[in-house]
Amino acid sequence: MYYVVSIAILVTMALALVRALRGPSVYDRVLAVNVFGTKTVLLLSVVAFLYGRPDFLDLALAYALINFIGVLAVLLYFQRRSMNRASGHKSAD
Amino acid sequence: MVNLFAMFLLTMLMITAIAIVRTRDLFVAVMLTGIFSLLMSAIFFILDAADVALTEAAIGAGITTVLFLGALALTADRERTVPYSRWLPGIVVAITTLIVIYATFDKPRLGDPMAPVHQHVAPWYLEKTPELIGIPNVVTAVLGSFRGYDTMGELIVIFTACIGVLFLLGGTNGKGIQPRSNESEALDVTLSHHVIPRVVGRLLIPFIVLFGLYVQFHGEFGPGGGFQAGSIIAAGIILYSLLEGEQLAFAALPRWTLMAMAAGGAILYGAVGIAGIAMGGNFLDYSVLTNDPVLGQQIGILIIEAGVGITVCGALLAIFHAINARVRG
């Protein structure tokens, strides 16, 4: 029973990866990373029960928290970049 | 069937790695590195290595992405073109890959009980841990007690990395990392005027820190330990710094606290070792810490894991603040 759901989640991860590779704008890629993160949490929970080791759920919990921090850091980077562009800093090449 | 999962994930890993190398836009590379780390963590988990998966999850997806983005905000957006041709490095890498693949033909099967790695020390560890140390998680027992020297070396390496980064980035007037001065406060960008992420983020921070403490002290019974806990707590405090800005983050945890944390954990580790000598045993021999050797081992592992967690948290926060405090220009 867990196998069916694992296959569905793995296929979705592959589709999200395609979007991360193809996505024309940067926001598409951030979307793909976000989807990937939540699917990884689900995959970890399902596989933890597949292995019969429910005490591996700590990993899924850690990931659910850390994924959020990554997305917020990306958005802060966007803000900082647009502010840098607006105040006319040159590229540090 | 589970091997099929692992193979599928490894194929996605290869595709991601090729895409990271081939892309010229550095932001895309950072995002794909985040996906790479998520895939690595899932693969470690499927191979039944839970401690490593937790460490990769805590450090790779959250903190490394944040540090890369902080560094990326200071440099150009695209990779510079190189004047030389790339065919020679490509051929060298291809030949090396073929040699390595040929070398894996001699490898024993995954999980083979007659493999050499399962013959010599590993069964001894598995057999002796319940009787000598008495904790369920053998990984922590090996990390903390049987291979305590190695872990102390790892901790000193993390501390050295922290002071190395601080030497490079610590500021030009000798005062070390500081929050940015007042005239560049316009560049002190935060998410503080976005209400919803701010409310939700501040709601989550105490839970993240609490979960970090849980992982720290639960390391003897399940996946966990000092390295994972330090990075989770550092991630929580980085979230606070992202949401509220550098000034408030430095008011909460000033610079001397971070330095004290980074150095203090390593000193704590060494102190436990010297306490072992003072009580009549060898360096890092925990059995002599109390009357009951098994209890002494458990107390010793608890204290050194606390030392590891403190140093990792302090080091990561110091590096984060050092990168963020640089003004682009």
Next chain:
Amino acid sequence: MDVFDIISWVLFVSGGAFVFIGGLGAIRLPNFYTRLHAASLTDSMGTILILTAIMFQAGWSLATLKLITILGFLMLTGPTATYALANAALLSGMKPGKPDPDEES
């Protein structure tokens, strides 16, 4: 197969279907906002269904408590991340309603 197994099967299959539909939407839809909409809604629904299915398998134990915690965190952070992403895209000038041009940026 007792009642819990049947309930879990149903929830697993529907959760898997939602997750897969979300992934399909992220590939096939024409604009960034439509993709974001597909990915985030199906994410939340799929998470609820799959984690509830696992909870039925775990019974009354510590694992169920941890699953409820994971569910709570995902429900809290998923929509927030989606909001923040959509906000950033809107503030940077991406206009809703237009299909994507077919070029790399």
